[in-house]
Amino acid sequence: xxxxRWVAAAVVLLLGLGCERDAxxxxxxxxxxxxxxxxxxxxxxxxxxxxxxxxxxxxxPAKDYASTRYSGLSEIxxxxxxxxxxxxxxxxxxxxxxxxxxxxxxxxxxxxxPYPNILYALDLTKPGETKxxxxxxxxxxxxxxxxxxxxxxxxxxxxGRIFYNTLDNYTVAVDAANGREVWRTKLGDINLGETMxxxxxxxxGKVLVGNSGGEMGVRGWLTALNESDGSxxxxxxxxxxDADVLIGDxxxxxxxxxxxxxxxxxxxxxxxxxVGGGTTWGWISYxxxxxxxxxxxxxxxxxxxxxxxxxxxxxxxxxxxxxxDGQAKWFYQWNPHDLFDYDGINELILLDLPxxxxxxxxxxxxxxxxxxxxxDRTSGEVLSATPYAYLTSLKSVDLRTGRPIEVxxxxxxxxxxxxxxxxxxxxxxxxxxxxxxxxxxLIYIPHNNLCMDFEGVEANYIAGTPYVGANVxxxxxxxGNRGEFTAWDPxxxxxAWKIAERFPVFSAAVVTAxxxxxxxxxxxxxKALDARDGHELWRFKVGSGIIGQPVAYRGPDGKEYxxxxxxxxxxxxxxxxxxxxPRDSTAALGFADAMKDLPQYSTKGGTLYVFSL
Amino acid sequence: MTRAxxxxxxxxxxxxxxxxxxxxKPRAEVRELRVCADPNNLPFSNSRQEGFENKLANIIARDxxxxxQYTWWAQRRGFIRNTLNAxxxxxxxxxxxxxELALTTNAYYRSTYVFxxxxxxxxxxxxFDDPRLRNLRIGVHxxxxxxxxxxxxxxxxxxxxxxxxRGYMLAGDYSRPNPPARLIEAVVNGDVDIAIVWGPLAGYFxxxxxxxxxxxxxxxxxxLPFLPQVYDISLAVRRSDKKLKAKLDAxxxxxxxxxxxxxxxxxxxxxxxxxxxxxx
Numbered sequence: 017x018x019x020x021r022w023v024a025a026a027v028v029l030l031l032g033l034g035c036e037r038d039a040x041x042x043x044x045x046x047x048x049x050x051x052x053x054x055x056x057x058x059x060x061x062x063x064x065x066x067x068x069x070x071x072x073x074x075x076x077p078a079k080d081y082a083s084t085r086y087s088g089l090s091e092i093x094x095x096x097x098x099x100x101x102x103x104x105x106x107x108x109x110x111x112x113x114x115x116x117x118x119x120x121x122x123x124x125x126x127x128x129x130p131y132p133n134i135l136y137a138l139d140l141t142k143p144g145e146t147k148x149x150x151x152x153x154x155x156x157x158x159x160x161x162x163x164x165x166x167x168x169x170x171x172x173x174x175x176g177r178i179f180y181n182t183l184d185n186y187t188v189a190v191d192a193a194n195g196r197e198v199w200r201t202k203l204g205d206i207n208l209g210e211t212m213x214x215x216x217x218x219x220x221g222k223v224l225v226g227n228s229g230g231e232m233g234v235r236g237w238l239t240a241l242n243e244s245d246g247s248x249x250x251x252x253x254x255x256x257x258d259a260d261v262l263i264g265d266x267x268x269x270x271x272x273x274x275x276x277x278x279x280x281x282x283x284x285x286x287x288x289x290x291v292g293g294g295t296t297w298g299w300i301s302y303x304x305x306x307x308x309x310x311x312x313x314x315x316x317x318x319x320x321x322x323x324x325x326x327x328x329x330x331x332x333x334x335x336x337x338x339x340x341d342g343q344a345k346w347f348y349q350w351n352p353h354d355l356f357d358y359d360g361i362n363e364l365i366l367l368d369l370p371x372x373x374x375x376x377x378x379x380x381x382x383x384x385x386x387x388x389x390x391x392d393r394t395s396g397e398v399l400s401a402t403p404y405a406y407l408t409s410l411k412s413v414d415l416r417t418g419r420p421i422e423v424x425x426x427x428x429x430x431x432x433x434x435x436x437x438x439x440x441x442x443x444x445x446x447x448x449x450x451x452x453x454x455x456x457x458l459i460y461i462p463h464n465n466l467c468m469d470f471e472g473v474e475a476n477y478i479a480g481t482p483y484v485g486a487n488v489x490x491x492x493x494x495x496g497n498r499g500e501f502t503a504w505d506p507x508x509x510x511x512a513w514k515i516a517e518r519f520p521v522f523s524a525a526v527v528t529a530x531x532x533x534x535x536x537x538x539x540x541x542x543k544a545l546d547a548r549d550g551h552e553l554w555r556f557k558v559g560s561g562i563i564g565q566p567v568a569y570r571g572p573d574g575k576e577y578x579x580x581x582x583x584x585x586x587x588x589x590x591x592x593x594x595x596x597x598p599r600d601s602t603a604a605l606g607f608a609d610a611m612k613d614l615p616q617y618s619t620k621g622g623t624l625y626v627f628s629l
Numbered sequence: 630m631t632r633a634x635x636x637x638x639x640x641x642x643x644x645x646x647x648x649x650x651x652x653x654k655p656r657a658e659v660r661e662l663r664v665c666a667d668p669n670n671l672p673f674s675n676s677r678q679e680g681f682e683n684k685l686a687n688i689i690a691r692d693x694x695x696x697x698q699y700t701w702w703a704q705r706r707g708f709i710r711n712t713l714n715a716x717x718x719x720x721x722x723x724x725x726x727x728x729e730l731a732l733t734t735n736a737y738y739r740s741t742y743v744f745x746x747x748x749x750x751x752x753x754x755x756x757f758d759d760p761r762l763r764n765l766r767i768g769v770h771x772x773x774x775x776x777x778x779x780x781x782x783x784x785x786x787x788x789x790x791x792x793x794x795r796g797y798m799l800a801g802d803y804s805r806p807n808p809p810a811r812l813i814e815a816v817v818n819g820d821v822d823i824a825i826v827w828g829p830l831a832g833y834f835x836x837x838x839x840x841x842x843x844x845x846x847x848x849x850x851x852x853l854p855f856l857p858q859v860y861d862i863s864l865a866v867r868r869s870d871k872k873l874k875a876k877l878d879a880x881x882x883x884x885x886x887x888x889x890x891x892x893x894x895x896x897x898x899x900x901x902x903x904x905x906x907x908x909x
Contacts, residue, residue: 157703160702160707285792285794318773318796322786323794479809482725483778483780484778
C-alpha cells in the first residue's frame with residue numbers, strides 16, 4: 017500500500033498547481049547524490065561498439081547505430097559553455113509538438129516538421145537559409161487519427177537521400193541535394209486508425225519503419241523497405257502466428273515463457289491478436305558485428321486488461337532480428353500482459369560494459385515501467401533491472417524468469433478506485449531518448465516523476481456509442497517535481513546524480529566529448545550541465561517548451577554547433593499545442609490535468625535554435 | 630445570445646458576394662443552426678443527412694426558424710475539441726447527458742445496450758448472467774481508447790466471459806459506410822451468435838425486415854458495483870453557451886411529439902422516459 021505521506025503531498029500538489037510561479041526551477045532532490053557531489057567516474061573508452069571516428073555530422077536519429085547520442089566534438093566544453101550564444105534560428109511555421117532531431121549531412125541540415133510533415137533543407141554555409149522544402153501533403157484526416165498530437169520524430173540520411181515517414185503512412189525518399197521525391201511507399205491506412213510517427217533507421221540498404229495506433233486496434237509491425245526503390249523487403253508483425261512475426265528456426269529467446277509455437281496467437285483470447293497493438297513508434301539500434309537490429313514493441317490494445325488474459329505477445333517487449341530477412345533471433349518482454357499502457361518502445365543503447373569482471377555486449381533500456389534494464393544483447397538475458405525512478409506498480413524483476421513482479425493491489429479494476437500507481441501511463445520515461453558518454457561511463461536519462469489514480473467510471477461517447485473508462489488522474493510523484501534528469505551508472509546500477517524539474521522532461525539528451533550534456537524543458541529552458549557532476553553551466557530561454565532532440569555538429573566553418581527544436585506539444589504538451597480545456601481533468605487521457613499550469617509557462621512554437629561559442 | 634443565432638443572421642455572407650447582403654438592409658431573419666456531425670455513421674448522421682440526428686437538427690432548426698449548416702468530422706477522439714470547442718459549430722446532436730467535455734441540454738431520449746441475435750437462431754438471452762453466454766460467440770464493439778470499453782464488455786469480463794468474445798472496432802474501416810455496423814453484419818452472416826450493441830444502432834439495422842434480427846435490452850440495466858448499460862442522451866453545446874442550452878431545452882420541450890415519432894421511425898429502443906422530458 018502507498019504511504020499516506022506522499023499521497024497527501026500529491027494532493028497538495030494537485031490543488032496547488034499554478035501557484036508556484038515564482039519558484040525557481042530546478043529544486044534539487046536530496047534523496048540522491050546532489051549535483052556536484054564527489055562521484056568517482058570510470059571512463060570506458062571502448063564501450064561504444066563499432067564506434068566510428070567523429071565526422072562532425074548527425075545523419076541518424078541517435079547519431080550512431082548504438083543509439084548513444086554521443087558527439088566526439090569538444091570545442092564546446094565545461095570551461096566555455098557559459099559563453100554559448102544563438103548563432104541562427106529557423107521557424108518551421110508549424111505550431112505543434114516538435115519532436116524531431118535535426119539531421120546534419122555535409123553542409124546541409126534537414127528538419128522534418130509535425131503534420132504536414134514538411135522537410136526543410138537548410139544551408140549551413142549561409143547559416144539558416146532554406147535551400148529547398150519538400151511538401152508530401154499528407155491527408156488531412158490523418159490528424160484526427162493520431163493519438164497524441166500530430167508529431168514526427170524525424171528523418172535519417174543515407175547514401176544521398178533523406179528518408180522519413182508521413183502521418184498518413186507513407187515512407188518517402190527525398191534526394192538530399194535538391195528535394196526531389198525519389199520514391200514514396202504507402203504502408204498503412206488511416207481508415208484503420210493507423211499512422212506513422214517514428215524516425216526510420218537505414219541498415220544495409222534497408223529502410224526500417226514502424227507504425228503507430230495500437231489503441232485504435234492496429235496490429236503492430238516493423239517493415240523493411242529496399243532503400244533503392246521503396247519496395248517492401250519484409251514485414252514482421254508483433255502479434256499473430258510465427259510466420260507473420262518472422263519467427264523461425266533461428267529464434268532462440270532466453271526465457272522459457274517466450275519459447276513455443278505461435279505464442280503471438282496463443283497468449284491472447286481467440287482473435288484478439290488481430291487488433292492487438294504492439295506497434296513500433298520508437299527507436300531502432302543496430303550492431304554491425306552481430307548483424308542484428310534491436311527495437312521495442314508498444315503496448316497491447318485495445319481491450320482493457322481483464323479482457324485480454326495472457327502475456328499478449330509480442331507486445332511491450334524487444335526483438336533482436338536479422339536486418340536482411342527480418343528473422344527474429346530473440347525476444348524479451350518488459351511488460352507481459354501490460355496493465356498500465358507501458359509501451360516498450362524506448363531507446364536501446366548498445367554498449368560493451370564490464371559487468372562482474374567480464375566485458376559483456378549489452379543493451380541498456382531505461383524502460384517506461386521504471387526499471388533500467390541491462391540485457392545481454394547476444395541472448396536477451398537480463399543481467400540487471402534496477403529502478404531509476406519512484407515506482408509502486410512493480411516490485412522487482414525476477415532475474416531467474418525475467419518477469420517483473422507486480423504489485424497486485426495496484427492492478428486497475430473497472431469501478432474500483434486505485435491510487436498511487438507509479439509510474440503513470442506516460443511511464444517513468446517516455447519515448448524521448450537518453451545519451452551515453454564513454455568519457456564518464458554515464459547514461460543521461462531525461463524522464464518523469466509521475467503517478468496516477470484510477471478513479472470512478474467515466475462515461476464517454478464515440479461514434480454514437482457510450483463507453484466507459486477509468487477516470488485517470490496523473491500528478492507528480494514524491495517531491496512534487498514532475499520531471500527528473502538522471503545520470504545513471506549502468507555498470508554499478510546506481511544513479512550518479514539527479515536533477516529535479518518542474519515539468520516532465522520530454523526532450524532527448526545529447527552529450528559531447530566536451531563533457532557537456534544538453535537537454536530542454538517544457539517550460540522552455542535549454543540547459544547545459546557538467547556531464548560529470550550535473551552542475552548547471554548554462555541555460556537559455558527559448559520561445560516555446562522543448563520536447564525535441566538536441567544534436568551536436570561541426571559546421572562548414574569548423575566550429576561546433578548545438579541545435580534543438582523548440583515547440584511544446586506531444587502527449588504532455590497537448591494542453592498547449594492542442595488547446596485542450598484545462599478544466600477537463602480527463603483530457604489527453606488524464607495527462608492534461610497534470611499539465612494544467614503549462615500554458616502559464618509556454619505558448620505554442622516551432623523554432624529551430626542553433627548555438628555556438 | 631450566441632453567434633449562431635444572432636450574428637449569423639445573414640447566412641449567405643460567407644459565400645455570396647458582398648452587395649447581396651449589405652448589413653444595413655433589413656431582411657427576413659434566416660438564422661443558422663451550426664451543427665458538427667459525423668459524415669459516415671448511420672443511424673446517427675451522414676453527409677446525405679439520412680440519420681436521425683440529421684432529422685432532429687431539421688426539427689430544431691424549423692422550430693427556431695433557422696437553417697442547418699454542417700461541419701463534418703469523423704466522431705473519433707478529439708471530435709468535441711476539434712469541432713464544438715474549436716468554434717466550428719455550436720451544437721452536437723447526441724452525447725451522454727453526463728458528458729464532461731461540453732454543456733448538455735435536457736435529455737431527449739434514453740436508450741440501452743441490447744442483445745442482438747438472428748430470429749431464426751432462437752437465442753433468447755436476456756441477462757448478462759445467462760450461462761449460455763459462456764459458450765456463445767459474442768460480438769462487441771471495441772472503442773480505441775486505452776483501458777476503455779463499452780459497458781457490456783466490462784459486464785462480461787467481470788463474469789469471466791472472455792475467451793469467446795470477439796471485438797469489432799467502432800472506428801472500423803472508415804473508408805466503408807457506417808463502420809460500427811460491421812458488428813450487426815457479423816450477427817446477420819453468422820460470424821457471431823450474439824452481439825451486444827448500443828440500442829439506436831441495433832434498432833435501426835434490425836428494422837430492415839430482411840435482417841430478421843431480434844433485439845432485447847440487456848439486464849441488469851445497472852450492473853454492480855455501478856456500471857450503467859442505460860444512458861440518457863442530450864444535445865451538446867459549449868460550456869459557456871448557457872443561453873443556447875436554455876433555448877434548445879425549450880425547443881426540445883416543444884418538439885417532444887415530433888422527436889418521439891422520429892426516434893420511433895428509426896427504431897431507437899427507448900427505456901423509461903428520458904427524465905428531463907417527462908412532464909411532472
